Amino acid sequence: MKLYDAAAVLRSKNSGPFEVTVDVLFDDPEIYDKIKRSGVINAELVSRLYNIAPESITHIVFFDQALGFKITFARAISSGTFLDRDVYGAQQHAPLMDVEIDLGPDR
Template structure:
């Protein structure tokens, strides 16, 4: 039996990342409704280990905040390269959300 999947980006209202100071990145999954929030909040799909693997950071440093009243999952982790340093390729962390948005989850049942 196969299950249809969809990306978090496809099921979310918005997935964004932003600079949270020179040493941290914050990402937010704004989900459309309770059903899509349940997918994003499910620790089987979005957890510290998944984020660590996507962004090359220590799982123990990843902070996850699930906010069901807003249908939002917020994720913060230390920047691998500090903001503005010579090797920093995204000073405002505006593109860090892309790998998270591509995480596959089961398609919601209509």
């Protein structure tokens, strides 16, 4: 299953002018728990998907209470400056959409 199909919410936004935050929320605690325990969401994956150095990733945090996780990383170009193609950071979740998630044989 693709992350896009498993998540109830998959969005991104600026976290100030120099960072982007991606939020992924689930409505099924079992799916959330399987993804969290799988370790598939990690700095290596984010670094590869976004073509950034692992040091550019400031947070990958799972929030059990919200059934979701947050990824924050440095923008290559600050928001609203020359050559910025996404001033609000609202399209930066797209690389995560097609990540394959193995939920086991019952899903």
